[in-house]
Amino acid sequence: MENPALSTLPPPRAQRELSARAVLTGAVLGVLLTPSNVYAGLKIGWSFNMSIIALLIGFGVWQGLARNRQMGPSWSLHESNINQTVASAAASIISGGLVAPIPAYTLLTGHQLDPLPMMAWVFSVSFLGVWIAWYLRPTLLNDHGLTFPEGMATLETLQHIYHHGKEAVARIKVLSAAALLSGGLKWIDEFVWAIPRWAPNPGLERLTFTLDPSLLLIGFGGIIGIRVGLKLMLGAALAWGGLAPFLIDHALVVLAPNASGPQFAKLVEWLLWPGVSLMVCATLTSLAVRVFQVPKRTPADPYPRAKVRFSSIPALGMLFAVTLVVLLQVQLFEIDLWMALLSIPLGICLAVVAARVVGATGIAPIGAIGKLSQLSFGLIAPGQVAINLMSANTAGGAAGQSTDLMNDFKVGLGIGATPHKQLIAQCIGISIGSVVGVLVYLALIPDPQTMLLTEEWPAPAVATWKAVAQTLTHGLASLSPEVRWAIVIGSGFGVLLGALDSLLPERAARWLPSTAALGLAFVLPASTSVMMGLGAVLTWLVSRGWPRITERFAITAAAGLIAGESITGVGASFWEMLRNI
Secondary structure, X not given: OOOHHHOOOOOHHHXXXXXXHHXXXXXXXXXXXXXXXXXXXXXXXXXXXXXXXXXXXXXXXXXXXXXXXOOOOOOOHHHHHHXXXXXXXXXXXXXXXXXXXXXXXXXHHOOOOOHHHHHHHHHHHHHHHHHHHHHHHHHHHOOOOXXXXXXXXXXXXXXXXXXXXXXXXXXXXXXXXXXXXXXXXXXXXXXXXXXXXXXXOHHHHHOOOOEOOOHHHHHHHHHHHHHHHHHHHHHXXXXXXXXXXXXXXXXXXXXXXXXXXXXXHHHXXXXXXXXXXXXXXXXXXXXXXXXXXXXXXXXXXXXXXXXXXXXXXXXXXXXHHHHHHHHHHHHHHOOOHHHHHHHHHHHHHHHHHHHHHHXXXXXXXXXXXXXXXXXXXXXXXXXXXXXXXXXXXXXXXXXXXXXXXXXXXXXXXXXXXXXXXXHHHHHHHHHHHHHHHHHHHHXXXXXXXXXXXXXXXXXXXXXXXXXXXXXXXXOHHHOOHHHHHHHHHHHHHHHHHHHHHHHOOHHHHOOOOOHHHHHHHXXXXXXXXXXXXXXXXXXXXXXXXXXXXXXXXXXXXXXXXXXXXXXXXXXXXXXXXXXOO
């Protein structure tokens, strides 16, 4: 049966699609936006989907040129889709391990990959995810119970700007103004005058309760919403305002005599254990419950039941991806061949799980997928750090790119795009992202051993992967009894809250604490959680007074704040690197 929603669309070839300018625009935007996600991932452990930013900028540039008759015909709907596919694929490259297992591997082994091998590794796990998505596409897009909320948001934005061109111009102006404001403040802080971090008193400053002049954090707060923002502040109060003073008073954490300033590095070595346990157990429990829940289907499902077709080119692509991932595990990390081969079916299974969860909820459980992989390899090959981190990285990286491409396929389905052209665009994007992402990571963190897990670079995802690997390698017996009790308590609360979040009706579940926010607050400096919470509260207050303005511009303004500060921060790091050459 034909999908009636697509019956009025023109044939895919009726519009320009995989044009040179669409690919080049996505490539340029990918180069510009990838550093933002690397920077944000190392700062707060989160990344931002760049599809909507790429749509707005590409539309504004090319429609403006066409309107002024300066360059070519109008920018087509399908070209916009290719542009955002390339850009978002590049920016999502951090799921390949750049801000989690790769730095954790360096911290635990002291081995830093050279640039070219690191690029090859990040590309390989992402490339595997692309082909997994290709084979999942017919089944998951034909499942009417999976809505892919993130893809639908991109689709709605795409259709909206083509029906209301003036709205796109207004959003581009807001995006640009927010980016200039955020970037300008970061530039002043880096090059003109170091903006002081204010604290009410030295005691709170020692516990990391300072006001950080970061508009990037305000922007992320606007995106995460009031529920998560308030729980971040609650988690900061519990971890840094309650537990941290207890640890100091009872000599469970010993600070240097007369220590002044934020003591993040010392305190987080203890606090990360209950926080990580809470996050991991809650997410895995929620994931397990949702996997066994059957999505509801409407009686009149308009989608045909498509079958996966193993044609020669996709089969060769999958074979090449598998071969590349296995060989790189053996060559770069000295992992046994059979263990490297075992990572492939596990990675494929977990990527399928992640894609279904994203289709149902819009939330990519990449962290949970990585932890589940670590636990699996911890049981199969106990005590082996490389296998625990890098074989598990295969599942996390493949799941990240698979879910990103599935959202793009959802957009393509809505506009009648050609799937294999989107796949080509995704491959181009991950190629660009692998190069740019690695160069940016190495420029920002030339010495992971001394720079990471500090107040400047908290890198919560790195802390989580490192903690799980340490525990599975050395066993719980290597930890103090107090830390073990903290893990047990955090895990218990995580299992309980994760189960309730998935089993309770949505109206009841929204009153539960956000376990991701609570756990993350144990790993981030209190100043970061407070500023993100402040951003969430400010956005909520504006939405109460001006709901229409917030609906139109809140996400766009937040994206501008994130992009402006992160790009300026990356530029400052490059400048400092050049000065020291």
